Amino acid sequence: MTATETRTWETVIGLEVHCELSTASKLFCGCPNEFGDEPNTNICPVCLGLPGSLPVLNERAVEYALRVAVALHLRVPEQSIFSRKNYFYPDMPKNYQTSQYDEPITIDGWLEVDGVRLGITRAHLEEDTGKSLHVGGEGRIHNADHSLVDYNRAGVPLLEIVSEPDIRSAEQAKRYVEELRATLLAVGVSDVKMEEGSLRIDANVSIRAPGATEFGTRAEIKNLNSLRSLVRAVEYETRRQSELIEAGERVVQETRHWDEDGGRTISGRSKEEAHDYRYFPEPDLVPVAPTDEMRERVRTSMPELPAARRARLTDAWDIKDEDARVLVGVPGLADYAEQAVAALTAGTPRDVANWVRQDVLGYLNERGLAPAVLAPEMLAELVALVTDATISRGQAKDVLAESMAEAKWPREIVKDRGLAQVSDVDALTAVVDAVLVAASATVDQYRASTDDKDRQKKRGFLMGQLMRELKGKGNAQVLKNLLDDRLD
Amino acid sequence: MTDSALSIAADVRAGRRRARDVLEEHLAQIDARESDVHAFNLVLADEARGRADDIDAAVARGDNPGPLAGVPIALKDNLCTRGIPTTCSSQILAGWKPPNDATVVQRLHAAGSVTVGKTNLDEFAMGSSTENSAFGPTRNPHDLSRVPGGSSGGSAAAVAARFASIALGSDTGGSVRQPASLCGVVGVKPTYGAVSRYGLIAFASSLDQIGPFAASVADAALLLEVIGGHDPLDSTSIAAPAPPLLDQLENGVEGLRVGIVEELTDSEGIQPDVKAAVVAAAEALTAAGAKTEQVSVPSTMYGLSAYYLIAPAEASSNLARYDGVRYGLRVEGVDISDMNAKTRDAGFGPEVKRRIMLGTYALSAGYYDAYYGQAQRVRTLIIRDFQRAYEQFDVLLSPTAPTVAFELGAKTADPLTMYLNDICTIPSNLAGHAAMSVPFGTALALDAPSGAPALPIGVQVLAPANGEPVMFRVARAIEQAAPRGGAE
Numbered sequence: 001m002t003a004t005e006t007r008t009w010e011t012v013i014g015l016e017v018h019c020e021l022s023t024a025s026k027l028f029c030g031c032p033n034e035f036g037d038e039p040n041t042n043i044c045p046v047c048l049g050l051p052g053s054l055p056v057l058n059e060r061a062v063e064y065a066l067r068v069a070v071a072l073h074l075r076v077p078e079q080s081i082f083s084r085k086n087y088f089y090p091d092m093p094k095n096y097q098t099s100q101y102d103e104p105i106t107i108d109g110w111l112e113v114d115g116v117r118l119g120i121t122r123a124h125l126e127e128d129t130g131k132s133l134h135v136g137g138e139g140r141i142h143n144a145d146h147s148l149v150d151y152n153r154a155g156v157p158l159l160e161i162v163s164e165p166d167i168r169s170a171e172q173a174k175r176y177v178e179e180l181r182a183t184l185l186a187v188g189v190s191d192v193k194m195e196e197g198s199l200r201i202d203a204n205v206s207i208r209a210p211g212a213t214e215f216g217t218r219a220e221i222k223n224l225n226s227l228r229s230l231v232r233a234v235e236y237e238t239r240r241q242s243e244l245i246e247a248g249e250r251v252v253q254e255t256r257h258w259d260e261d262g263g264r265t266i267s268g269r270s271k272e273e274a275h276d277y278r279y280f281p282e283p284d285l286v287p288v289a290p291t292d293e294m295r296e297r298v299r300t301s302m303p304e305l306p307a308a309r310r311a312r313l314t315d316a317w318d319i320k321d322e323d324a325r326v327l328v329g330v331p332g333l334a335d336y337a338e339q340a341v342a343a344l345t346a347g348t349p350r351d352v353a354n355w356v357r358q359d360v361l362g363y364l365n366e367r368g369l370a371p372a373v374l375a376p377e378m379l380a381e382l383v384a385l386v387t388d389a390t391i392s393r394g395q396a397k398d399v400l401a402e403s404m405a406e407a408k409w410p411r412e413i414v415k416d417r418g419l420a421q422v423s424d425v426d427a428l429t430a431v432v433d434a435v436l437v438a439a440s441a442t443v444d445q446y447r448a449s450t451d452d453k454d455r456q457k458k459r460g461f462l463m464g465q466l467m468r469e470l471k472g473k474g475n476a477q478v479l480k481n482l483l484d485d486r487l488d
Numbered sequence: 489m490t491d492s493a494l495s496i497a498a499d500v501r502a503g504r505r506r507a508r509d510v511l512e513e514h515l516a517q518i519d520a521r522e523s524d525v526h527a528f529n530l531v532l533a534d535e536a537r538g539r540a541d542d543i544d545a546a547v548a549r550g551d552n553p554g555p556l557a558g559v560p561i562a563l564k565d566n567l568c569t570r571g572i573p574t575t576c577s578s579q580i581l582a583g584w585k586p587p588n589d590a591t592v593v594q595r596l597h598a599a600g601s602v603t604v605g606k607t608n609l610d611e612f613a614m615g616s617s618t619e620n621s622a623f624g625p626t627r628n629p630h631d632l633s634r635v636p637g638g639s640s641g642g643s644a645a646a647v648a649a650r651f652a653s654i655a656l657g658s659d660t661g662g663s664v665r666q667p668a669s670l671c672g673v674v675g676v677k678p679t680y681g682a683v684s685r686y687g688l689i690a691f692a693s694s695l696d697q698i699g700p701f702a703a704s705v706a707d708a709a710l711l712l713e714v715i716g717g718h719d720p721l722d723s724t725s726i727a728a729p730a731p732p733l734l735d736q737l738e739n740g741v742e743g744l745r746v747g748i749v750e751e752l753t754d755s756e757g758i759q760p761d762v763k764a765a766v767v768a769a770a771e772a773l774t775a776a777g778a779k780t781e782q783v784s785v786p787s788t789m790y791g792l793s794a795y796y797l798i799a800p801a802e803a804s805s806n807l808a809r810y811d812g813v814r815y816g817l818r819v820e821g822v823d824i825s826d827m828n829a830k831t832r833d834a835g836f837g838p839e840v841k842r843r844i845m846l847g848t849y850a851l852s853a854g855y856y857d858a859y860y861g862q863a864q865r866v867r868t869l870i871i872r873d874f875q876r877a878y879e880q881f882d883v884l885l886s887p888t889a890p891t892v893a894f895e896l897g898a899k900t901a902d903p904l905t906m907y908l909n910d911i912c913t914i915p916s917n918l919a920g921h922a923a924m925s926v927p928f929g930t931a932l933a934l935d936a937p938s939g940a941p942a943l944p945i946g947v948q949v950l951a952p953a954n955g956e957p958v959m960f961r962v963a964r965a966i967e968q969a970a971p972r973g974g975a976e
Contacts, residue, residue, distance in 0.1 A: 280860060286724065
């Protein structure tokens, strides 16, 4: 399979993103919406679908859906209805899922990603299912001895966001999800953690000849647990489909499962194909008609969205787009940076941004921590110490590392470790003069030399002597200026 | 009436009678005849005694136990009773104990009633004779070789045989009114949403309503006042308290406009004596000052077909939850699908299976529009026809059931002949309107051998949504004019 063969095809991708809403209770009952609790402790007759139980809609979930609608430029028709999606599976207590089908709560929106508007067909509300645990058979359903079901998650509100098939590459798919995630986070409706399942992605992938207007047959890819999986799966699927077509075969419309270890998609068992869900309007619920009051409240309480925040920071802090993207893209990082900037006594926001982008982010990633564990005021203090030349940049890196790890104030660390560099010009002048006298031979050689390289070496030697004398605490810039002054 | 619920409650509250004595009278009736009638799946003699003693103790303390103080009541076994088996007369729920009471059961408890037992029904409320029960049929107390009607046959028989003073059933296509007619008692289907469905094990969600059985119109009104009114746990429940009914009951029918529904009263299958009873009831109303006329409500002829698509469709979804996973019967299998299939095969009776298959088919891809969709459109036509009729009339009249009670086994060979029992009752369920059956005379069955007892006839009063007050007034007037020496 060579690269040239894949270049003749255009990849067409549509993404279905399921986002768990962070409401306090479930979509149709008052059970807590919590991740990680003991199995089957957040359940009641309604979310267990016990005989005689009936659903009651959580208004907060409707409000969250409306917030997302504003952020993704989706229309909210006057009313929407719930429908039953009927199929049998043990993690679904009623063996139907209460979802939305032909009258969803929001439609016709878009998300701008790297300057391109990607269409969003709809976003609708539905209840989540429980979780199965297969015991024996290495945790997979094949060869399992038995399965356990935890219904804590059953009934948790989901917002399913369906994109138009506007995405044209694996990278763009990744960027779409990143931007969507950042938007959902900014709007405060979900903690969008793929690793906890509060953000799930299914990808519909097809290929066609460049310039074609018709869509090719698509395959739906499930089990994408990370952005990396998404990218790899889309790339694999593109290759697989192009190979098929080039061999004269057809792509089958089916659901395929992404196999992370094997790096490939596997066809789903035939039972999963062509489900007839027998959708019909949910008779136990009435149509949802958001009031003008709710619509207005949502509209006027919208927070700053990622695109707007990036623009503001790029502008106000004079930083690069790429840096703004990283700051806004990592949950909590831009908040941390802005708080540090607010606490600055000396130095620029740009300085803060650079430290955050490099050292702070590196530290957090290494340990898998969230920015909320750090005190932004400490970073502000560090920047001030560097700005007023109390410590050098090199020293600051170490100080920051210790500050983050030990939650200690930089000033304290500098004091404890005796790191404060000497910047006083008079003090340094005295040392410079003394060293130049002691190394007068080198000084004469320097002055006599015409070879640049030689001069550099001699300078380096002198600087080394100075640093040794000052035990490394000389302000390099001041020393340089003094040397320049004395030597030339 | 000496033993009306109204008089029992008044006497118990006043200390003139003890609840325990009232109960023992009814338990004696059960002892005498229950083995013949089989109205109950479960008699709760000990629990009832304890409860009656509590009521008496409350009265002795000077407390008011409520409007149903000490009144013995029977509950259809599809109403959830906490900690007490609730089976829907199905093997699949044999022995299942709900963790909560249905809302109506809570309201009854707060009103001071005494539950004597859970009554037999057609399995999952699907039937018109109580012959579809997995625990054997109930027999008509007036003639043990005949059916009591269904699906709430047990509750109707319990009131007719004085096992209880009042009872609750559920009415989806006539399942309170038709057995009331066949057993010679009063049976009411309230406006859809007037009584909470929370805790009623669902058959067809957009049609089901819980309804009272009683020996008199006044007792039925009392019971409906107690159980009706908004319930936040039922999203389809009307957002208003239960309307008062007793205080207008005796206001008479002067000036009211009464329409006799041609298509139902003149229908081919209607027994001549039954039609004669409707005519006689209309004449009695005229004599009492009402204006009666014929009226055509043409779409009622299509009600049966629409119902037998909509109800099974909703049932196929509502009954999907019975899969052996969480509660009820489980028949082990090699995997989940096998277990589901074996459990449902063993747990459901033939009529339930028939309707699940019919309903699944009506919703399936390619057929939805022709069947379920079409049936819903017919439903709209029926509503519109009724609206037109109610522009000219305050209430309508028709037979409740086409004939008096038929023999056990007479209509079980062909399901369609059984379904025809519902032609007069179904339109009110489809429209969501109120309707009730009032006993009016007796007649011999057409196939009756010589010397056979005469059997009760019921006349149906129909009213628009929330028309209970005028409906009950008309029913009271009919009751006052009913031939004496009728069904006792």
